[in-house]
Amino acid sequence: MGQGELMGIVGINGAGKSTLLRTLGKVQPKLSGEVFLNGKNIENYNAMALAAEISLVLTExxxxxxxxxxxxxxxxxxxxxxxxxxxxxxxxxxxxxxxxxxxxxxxxxxxxxxxxxxxxxxxxxxxxxxxxTDIILLDEPTTHLDLYHKVKILKVLKSIAFETKKTVVFTSHEIEMAIQLCDTMLLLDTTAHAFGQPCELIEQQAFERLFPADTVSFDAKTGSFRIEK
Amino acid sequence: MGKPKSYRLSFIFLFLVLLLCLAVNISFGSVNIPLADTFTSLFGGAIENTSWDYILWNYRIPKAFTAVLVGSGLALSGLLMQTLFRNPLAGPFVLGISSGASLGAALLIMGSSLFSGLSVFGLINDISLAIAASIGSFLVLLAVMIVASRVKDTMALLIIGLMFGSITAAIVSVLSYFTDAEKLQQYVYWSFGSVGNLSWSQLTLLLTIIVIGTLLSVVSIKSLNALLLGENYAQSLGVNLKKSRYTVIISTGLLAGGITAFAGPIAFIGLAVPHLTRQIFNTTEHRILLPAVLIYGAILMLLCDTVAQLPGSANVLPINAITSILGAPVVIWLLVRKRKMVF
Structure with a gap:
């Protein structure tokens, strides 16, 4: 992750977006693997040191x-x-x-x-x-909000990342908005996880694989999803 | 909501009320002592009737100070528990401290008749009762602490504390079933609670315990404020959850345990005072709430004790009943009037 970047984690319900985010924030114990922050394993940070590096906005x-x-x-x-x-x-x-x-x-x-x-x-x-902190983690910051407020929150996050040079990571179901605003995106899927800039991901047809093709399809030209009738 | 206001005036006012209550509490009692003589004696003057002097210095003043300590300590531990569990119904005894003390006292009073061989404890007086009660509450607290180190969830701890309470209450029931009437009465008297009968040396010991407990909670102020957001947020703000949880539990154990040992299980104050305090000090900042509950608790306890004395008569009502009879309607009235539980 680079500084001053806005990164969105998207995926279907139950794909592990929140789990990933909460593991990054050391809110819950890791399932497997290691999390490194500034080249140091996150397990070796105590609460105080981590509080100066990562701040959280949770769903609770x-x-x-x-x-x-x-x-x-x-x-x-x-x-x-x-x-x-x-x-x-x-x-x-x-x-x-x-x-x-x-x-x-x-x-x-x-x-x-x-x-x-x-x-x-x-x-x-x-x-x-x-x-x-250098990193701000947000778990579904846009749930329960109307379209206007969703956009408003995401634009604020974007400007925070841009103006304060912080790394902002959030999980969301607002894939279409994320495509327009995020610098990088992580797509969590049951099998493969795609990571990159939104336009690269569109080229890789990563969004098509996100949902079962018979219910929603992805339109690469407009960057939006359409309901299959 | 206006601007954040300063609470200095409220504090000065509360402190004056406290002094007034202290004076009223000392001035009234079973024996009528003229006000003028009371104050002469208080400020070191000599009064003609030496037995009045004796009553004041060896009965009323220690009792008033005990009431202050008991009220403040219970109110503070109530505040600590409400914040730790983020539950407005929590009180100083949710961790089973009073039930532990009751068990200790019950074993001493009623158990000795069951195990007649063990009548080493034959001497049942205030001191042995205090020791038994402290051992009881300490053991239950220790058990809760051991469990607390195993469970991550603070809410589970709350339930576990309640369960320990049930177990000890059950044992006390069994004991009372098999004991004779006289011992049962003795136990019931203990459970009424009392702020009298403390000597100056016992009072010093209680004061020390309360001061240590209060210092521990002052150290926890910052983490208590963070805990108001929830444990995950608190941790993300650099709070060492385990350490602060232990500090708060030990502080409560010292405050509530020490008080129960010396004054019996006094109900209600710990639960109600934090709520009453929040009605005046409408804030969540523990730097303000903590001193406020200390003063508030002392005032309420002094008032209750004054009423329990039934000024002018020789009878004394059980303090435990008075705290609830006087306090509960006040809380109900406040909540109905404001229609909102601020927490």
Missing amino acids: PIASKNMTVEELVALGRQPYTNWIGTLTEDDKSKIKTAIWMLELETLQHKKCYELSDGQLQRAMIARALAQD
């Missing part, structure tokens, strides 16, 4: 929604604060930047339970951004 809801957006984003600074969690000026400016990038200024004093799904998702991404 946060346990307490009685905190303000600002407090939520501020929690992203935890790996850098002192033993009792005092925010320095540097921390505060990073939090401000994260809130500004996700356009949450008007919402920052609202409680999380007052937010819509899309707003909460943006707040979670802001928190990951405030953690200021």
Whole structure:
């Protein structure tokens, strides 16, 4: 993975997208193989060291929604604060930047339970951004969102990757959008896994193999799926 | 929601209320001591009636301080458990601490009649009861800790704690079935709880335990805040889950275990105070919540103890009943009025 790249992991339900992402983030134990980060096995990172390298946005809801957006984003600074969690000026400016990038200024004093799904998702991404790690992993950041908010979230991810030179990896079912926005994509399939730039993958006809041909087919010209009647 | 507000004023107010409650608690009791004499004695002056002086310094003041320690400690351990399990119904005793203490006390009081050969324990007094209760709660806590090292899921731990509680309760039932009425009564009296009868040296010991427990939880503030997001997020923020879980459990064990040993299983405070606190301090930040529950718990316990004394009469009601009778309606009223459980 290169710096400043947006990578999408797609595949059918149960292909192992989330499993892969959660293994990369060391949320769950690996099934097999090794994960290397900066040439070092991820198993050899302790929680604190890893927190400075990888931040996460998971599908699970946060346990307490009685905190303000600002407090939520501020929690992203935890790996850098002192033993009792005092925010320095540097921390505060990073939090401000994260809130500004996700356009949450008007919402920052609202409680999380007052937010819509899309707003909460943006707040979670802001928190990951405030953690200021080289890698941000997001598990299905666009589920439960309407088309407009899906596009909005993905475009934000793209701009985060481009402007802050972070590596952003997300899993998604929005294959068509991913093709248009991602720098690289990983297609998880039961047999073969294709990895590359979206246009290369289209040329390799990787998307055709993703779904059974008698239900959906892939149109290489428009980069979209069509339902077989 | 407006801007984040400063809670300094609320803290000053709460602290003044605490001082007031402390004064009220010391001023009232079975024996009528004039207010003026009470305060003269409190501030080191000499009063004519030396038995009043004795009552104040050897009964009421230690009792008031015990109430403060018990209330603060239970409230804090309730907050710790609610955050650790992210469950608003959790309290200081979910890990089976009070049932362990009950088992210890029950074995000492009622078991000695069953195993008459073992009447070495014949001496049943406050101190041996405290020791038995601490051993009981410590053993149950140890069992829970051993299980905790095997299970990854904190929610499973919650259920396991409850199961340990059931087992010990069952053993206590069996014991009470076979014991004689007098011993049973003695056990029931213990289970009512009491903040009186602590000597200054016992009070010092309790204070030490509570201070250590509180320090441990202060150290955990940062991980407690992260745990509010859920364990996976907390870990991704650099929290060492296992270590912080142990720290919180040990802190709760010290607080709730120590208190139960000296004052019996006092219900309700640990569960309710964190909720009452969140009604005023509407925040999830433990740097604010932690001192707030300490003060709040002390206030509530002092109030309950004042009522339990039935000022002016010679009777004393069981403190355990008062905490629930006074506290539960308050919580219900608050929740109905706000129509929302903030957690």
